[in-house]
Amino acid sequence: xxxxxxxxxxxxxPIIAGGMVWCSGWELASAVSNAGGLGLLGAGSMxxxxxxxxxxxxxxxxxxxxxxxxxxxxxxxxKLMEVIAEKKVPVVFTSAGSPKKWTSWLHERGIKVAxxxxxxKFAAKCEEAGVDAVVAEGFExxxxxxxxxxxxxxxxxxVRRATSLPLIAAGGIATGExxxxxxxxxxxxxxxxxLFALTQESSASEAFKxxxxxxxxxDTKLLLRKLSPTRLVRGGFFDAIEAAENRxxxxxxxxxxxxxxxxxxxxxxxxxxxxxxxxGQVASLMCDSEIEPVEKVVKRLVDEYRNALxxxxxxx
Amino acid sequence: xxxxxxxxxxxxxPIIAGGMVWCSGWELASAVSNAGGLGLLGAGSMxxxxxxxxxxxxxxxxxxxxxxxxxxxxxxxxKLMEVIAEKKVPVVFTSAGSPKKWTSWLHERGIKVAxxxxxxKFAAKCEEAGVDAVVAEGFExxxxxxxxxxxxxxxxxxVRRATSLPLIAAGGIATGExxxxxxxxxxxxxxxxxLFALTQESSASEAFKxxxxxxxxxDTKLLLRKLSPTRLVRGGFFDAIEAAENRxxxxxxxxxxxxxxxxxxxxxxxxxxxxxxxxGQVASLMCDSEIEPVEKVVKRLVDEYRNALxxxxxxx
Numbered sequence: 322x323x324x325x326x327x328x329x330x331x332x333x334x335p336i337i338a339g340g341m342v343w344c345s346g347w348e349l350a351s352a353v354s355n356a357g358g359l360g361l362l363g364a365g366s367m368x369x370x371x372x373x374x375x376x377x378x379x380x381x382x383x384x385x386x387x388x389x390x391x392x393x394x395x396x397x398x399x400k401l402m403e404v405i406a407e408k409k410v411p412v413v414f415t416s417a418g419s420p421k422k423w424t425s426w427l428h429e430r431g432i433k434v435a436x437x438x439x440x441x442k443f444a445a446k447c448e449e450a451g452v453d454a455v456v457a458e459g460f461e462x463x464x465x466x467x468x469x470x471x472x473x474x475x476x477x478x479x480v481r482r483a484t485s486l487p488l489i490a491a492g493g494i495a496t497g498e499x500x501x502x503x504x505x506x507x508x509x510x511x512x513x514x515x516l517f518a519l520t521q522e523s524s525a526s527e528a529f530k531x532x533x534x535x536x537x538x539x540d541t542k543l544l545l546r547k548l549s550p551t552r553l554v555r556g557g558f559f560d561a562i563e564a565a566e567n568r569x570x571x572x573x574x575x576x577x578x579x580x581x582x583x584x585x586x587x588x589x590x591x592x593x594x595x596x597x598x599x600x601g602q603v604a605s606l607m608c609d610s611e612i613e614p615v616e617k618v619v620k621r622l623v624d625e626y627r628n629a630l631x632x633x634x635x636x637x
Numbered sequence: 638x639x640x641x642x643x644x645x646x647x648x649x650x651p652i653i654a655g656g657m658v659w660c661s662g663w664e665l666a667s668a669v670s671n672a673g674g675l676g677l678l679g680a681g682s683m684x685x686x687x688x689x690x691x692x693x694x695x696x697x698x699x700x701x702x703x704x705x706x707x708x709x710x711x712x713x714x715x716k717l718m719e720v721i722a723e724k725k726v727p728v729v730f731t732s733a734g735s736p737k738k739w740t741s742w743l744h745e746r747g748i749k750v751a752x753x754x755x756x757x758k759f760a761a762k763c764e765e766a767g768v769d770a771v772v773a774e775g776f777e778x779x780x781x782x783x784x785x786x787x788x789x790x791x792x793x794x795x796v797r798r799a800t801s802l803p804l805i806a807a808g809g810i811a812t813g814e815x816x817x818x819x820x821x822x823x824x825x826x827x828x829x830x831x832l833f834a835l836t837q838e839s840s841a842s843e844a845f846k847x848x849x850x851x852x853x854x855x856d857t858k859l860l861l862r863k864l865s866p867t868r869l870v871r872g873g874f875f876d877a878i879e880a881a882e883n884r885x886x887x888x889x890x891x892x893x894x895x896x897x898x899x900x901x902x903x904x905x906x907x908x909x910x911x912x913x914x915x916x917g918q919v920a921s922l923m924c925d926s927e928i929e930p931v932e933k934v935v936k937r938l939v940d941e942y943r944n945a946l947x948x949x950x951x952x953x
Contacts, residue, residue: 324952440854460776461788469855472777472788474809474818475918479854493790502790502818504952505945538756538795539785547883567863569885602791629821630953636640636820637946 322623325487326510329433329453330412331386333357335510336500336622337456337489338517340390340414341464342366342599343588346524347378349517352615354385361414362389366585369400376408386411388433392465393418406430414512417465420450437491437512439467439476441483448484455484456512459492463514463601466543466550473503481507495603497625501633513622515601521614526591530612532556533600541602547572548579554598558583638939641803642826645749645769646728647702649673651826652816652938653772653805654833654931656706656730657780658682658915659904662840663694665833668931670701677730681708682901685716692724702727704749708781709734722746730828733781736766753807753828755783755792757799764800771800772828775808779830779917782859782866789819797823811919813941817949829938831917837930842907846928848872849916857918863888864895870914874899 326335338345338353340361350360362379364372372389379387389410391401394417402423405413413427416437427434428451435454436447447455457480459473460466471479473492481488490508494500495516503511517523519530533554544562545551547570553559561578570578579597587596642651654661654669656677666676676699678691688705695703705726707717710733718739721729729743732753743750744767751770752763763771773796775789776782787795789808797804806824810816811832819827833839835846849870860878861867863886869875877894886894895913903912 322953442854459788459790461791470858471854471918471921472775472790472809474775474789474815475777475922476854478812478814479922493788496794498794498822499790501821501949505817505821505949506814538758538787538792542786567885569883602787605787606791606795630949633817633821633946634950637638 322626324509326454326489329487330359330388332359334619334623335489336619337361337414337510337512339491339512339514340364340388341514341518342584344518344523344525345390347375347382348522348524349520349615350375350387351379351383352520352522353517353619354379354383354387356616356619358619359412360387361412362387364389364401365392365395366589367401369397369404372401373404373408376404376410388412388414390414390416391423392416393422402426405432414456420447420452424450424452435489438480440469440471441476441479444480444483444486448486452486454487454489454510455480456489456491457508458512459490460543461493461602462491463518463541463552463604464599466552468546468550470543470550474506477503477506477508493601493603495601495606497622497627498629499603500622500626501629515604516607516618517615518600519604519607519610519612520618521612525588527612528591528593529588529598532593532598533604534607534610534612536600536604536608538605540605541600545575548575552599552601554600554604556587556598557594558587558597638942640825642770642805645803646675646704648675650935650939651805652935653677653730653826653828655807655828655830656680656704657830657834658900660834660839660841661706663691663698664838664840665836665931666691666703667695667699668836668838669833669935670695670699670703672932672935674935675728676703677728678703678705680705680717681711682905683717685713685720688717689720689724692720692726704728704730706730706732707739708732709738718742722748730772736763736768740766740768751805754796755787756785757792757795760796760799760802764802768802770803770805770826771796772805772807773824774828775806776859777809777918778807779834779857779868779920780915782868784862784866786859786866790822793819793822793824809917809919811917811922813938813943814945815919816938816942817945831920832923832934833931834916835920835923835926835928836934837928841904843928844907844909845904845914848909848914849920850923850926850928852916852920852924854921856921857916861891864891868915868917870916872903872914873910874903874913
C-alpha cells in the first residue's frame with residue numbers, strides 16, 4: 322500500500338483520519354498515527370492554547386507523523402498556524418479557504434500541506450498553490466460540504482483529470498471495499514471521517530457516537546444551502562432547520578436558529594435534541610456496530626481492502 | 638465480464654442502458670443490445686401504441702435481448718405491460734412503485750424482471766417479490782431520484798448486504814473506471830443513463846445533447862423534494878423551480894410552475910429555456926465530448942474497464 326501519499330507524509334498506510342471538530346483530539350490523532358495512518362487534530366474546535374496542548378499530548382504518545390486540520394475561515398487561523406510552526410507539526414491540512422494563503426508560509430517552515438476541495442476547479446488552484454496533496458471530498462461527507470454537491474464517485478475522476486498531485490479521496494469511505502473503489506477512480510489515499518469519529522478514541526460524547534451508530538439511510542441530509550451547505554443528522558436541531566428552510570427562511574433567519582456553540586453542544590456534550598450533529602452519510606452502513614478502538618478499525622480496513630482486491634482479481 | 642447479470646439477461650456485457658424518457662427509443666435500445674449490452678426502451682414517455690411500434694422496430698434491427706423500462710406510477714402501466722407480454726419482450730425493468738405488483742405476472746409470461754431502488758429497504762422488498770435482479774440507483778442519477786439522497790458509493794454496499802440478488806449499480810457511472818469501482822463495492826453490472834442519453838442514437842434533441850455536454854460541476858441539482866426529488870439541469874425551468882423553493886413554495890405551487898409536457902419540451906424538442914432538462918451529475922465529466930455512436934462508447938467502456946483493472950492489479 323505504499324504510494325505517493327504514504328511517501329509524502331512518511332506513513333505506512335494511505336489512510337488519513339479527517340481532523341473533525343469535537344472528535345479529533347490527541348487520543349484519536351495519535352491512535353491513527355500509531356496504527357500506521359496519518360492522524361489529524363481538528364483545530365476547527367480548538368483555541369490556539371488547546372491546540373498547543375493537544376499537539377504536546379499527541380507527541381507524547383506517538384513518534385510517528387501526525388497533522389492538524391485548519392479551517393482557514395476561522396478567525397484565529399493565523400494564531401493556530403503560529404502554534405503549528407512553533408511546535409514543529411510535520412503536516413497541515415487546510416480547508417475552507419484559498420490554498421494560496423498559507424502553503425508557502427508552511428513550506429518555508431518545512432511543513433507538508435494538503436488542501437481539501439470539493440471541485441476540480443479548486444483542485445487546479447491547489448496545484449498552482451504548490452500544495453503537496455489534494456483531498457477531494459464528496460457530497461456524502463459529514464459537516465461542511467461543497468456547493469456543487471458532487472458525489473465522491475463523480476468528483477474523484479474529475480479531480481484526477483484536473484491535477485497530477487497525490488490525490489486523497491474523502492466522503493463515503495468507511496470500508497476497504499470503498500478504499501479500493503476510489504483507487505479504481507484514481508485516488509491514491511483516503512481521508513476517513515465518520516468511521517474514526519465513532520471510535521473509542523474520538524473525543525465526541527458517547528451519546529453522539531451511539532446515536533450515529535443507529536442511523537438508517539436518509540437520516541443525514543445536506544441542509545443550510547443558503548449559508549454553508551452542511552450535512553446534519555436528524556434530530557431536534559435538524560428538524561428546526563429543515564422546517565425553516567421548507568417555509569423559505571432567509572440566511573439571517575437560519576443564523577438566528579443556529580445560534581452559537583451548537584456543534585459543541587451536540588457532538589461533544591451529547592445533547593442530541595438541541596445540539597448540531599454532524600456525520601457522514603456512510604454512518605448508515607455502520608448501523609448497529611460497536612464503538613471500537615482505532616487499531617481494530619484500521620486492521621479491518623486493510624483486511625477488507627486486501628480481500629476486495631483478491632476478489633476483484635479472481636472475478637476478472 | 639460474464640457473471641450473474643449477463644447470464645440472467647443472456648447478454649455479453651453487464652452493461653444496461655437505462656430506459657430514459659425521450660431518449661430511449663428503438664435506435665438507442667437496439668444499438669446497445671447490438672453492442673453486447675442490454676438496451677431498454679423508455680416506456681415512461683410512450684403510449685402503449687408508440688411502445689408497440691418501438692418494440693417492433695427494435696426487433697427488426699437486433700436479434701439480441703432487449704427490454705422495456707416501465708415506471709409503475711404511470712397510469713397506463715397495465716396497458717404497457719399488455720403490449721410487452723403480447724410482443725414477447727424478454728426483459729422488463731420496473732421502477733417507481735412496488736416490485737410485488739408485476740413480478741409474478743411477468744414471470745408467468747416468461748419475462749425476466751429487474752426493479753430499480755434507491756435504498757436497501759426497497760432492495761429487500763425486491764428479493765421478497767422474487768425479481769431476477771435489482772438496480773440500485775444513487776443520488777448522482779439524472780431525473781427522478783430517491784428521498785434518502787444516498788449516493789452510489791454509500792448505496793451499493795448497503796444494497797449488497799440487504800440482498801443476494803444480482804446487483805446492478807446506477808448513478809454516476811460513465812467510465813470503465815467507475816464500472817470497476819462499483820464492482821469493488823459488490824455490484825455485478827451497471828445501468829448507464831447519462832452517457833447513452835448523449836449518444837447519436839438517443840432520441841433526445843441535438844440541442845439537449847449539446848447543452849448536456851457543456852455542463853460544469855454543480856450544473857445539475859436535485860430539486861422538487863416536496864414532490865418527487867428530481868435531478869435537473871440549470872436553465873430557465875430549473876431557475877424558476879429553485880427560486881420558488883427558496884421562497885418556500887408548496888408542492889401545489891411547484892406543480893403549477895411545472896405544468897405539463899415540460900420534459901418532452903426540454904429533452905425531445907430542445908427548448909432549453911422553458912423545458913425540463915434531466916441528466917445525471919456525471920455529465921460534467923463528459924464536458925466538451927462529442928456526440929458519439931453507441932458502439933464506440935461501449936468499446937471505450939470495456940477498454941477503460943480492462944485498463945483500470947490492469948492498473949489496479951499492477952499497483953498492488
